[in-house]
Amino acid sequence: MSNRAIKGILVKTINANQTDWSWKIDHILWAYRTAFNPPIALYKEKMKKCHDAKILHQEFKVGDLVLLYNSRLRLFPGKVKSKWSGPFKVNRVFSNGAMEVENEDGSMFKVNGQSFKLYFGENPNVTKIDVVLEFVLWKKGKWVKGLNTQ
Structure with a gap:
């Protein structure tokens, strides 16, 4: 009652x-x-279904670069600080959703997979290659050679 x-x-x-x-x-x-009072079990089941629908099911593979959500920044919010730290390299994915990731200095640690997202930035292990393009233009009645570097 x-x-x-x-x-x-x-x-x-x-x-x-x-x-x-x-x-x-x-x-x-x-x-x-x-009066009709719904049982608590039905309410809990409905809330669980609602909560589970909001969870993102992401598949990470070994070798992926990921960002880690820093939940401690919520206590001290700042406009300039990013809530995501990383990138980290995935070394192992466990069946329960946890992941073992490697830091930039080589240290490894385990974290819940829900606190990660894929990193789409530059891969630090890939070197940049300069591309030189040579082109020919028709300009003022004659052909002109030029170089374009990127």
Whole structure:
């Protein structure tokens, strides 16, 4: 029995000077007991389904670069600070969703897979190659050679 629910019904039904509450309490308790109150198990099942629908199911592979969500920054928010740290390299993916990742200095640690997202930035292990393009233009009645470096 919920005292808050019974109090709410009493507040709605008794008069302003609260003199008739003892006469109406039997009727209020009968109404509360016969009203439909959903079982807690159904409520919990519905909330679990709602919560599970919001969880992202991401598949990470060994060798992927990922960013780690830093939940401690929520305590001290700043405009300039990023909530994501990394990139980290995935070394091992466990069946329960946990991952073993490697830091830039080579140290490894395990973290829940839900706190990661894929990193789409530059791969630090790939070297850049300069590309030189040679082109020919028709300019003022003659062919002109040029170079374009990127």
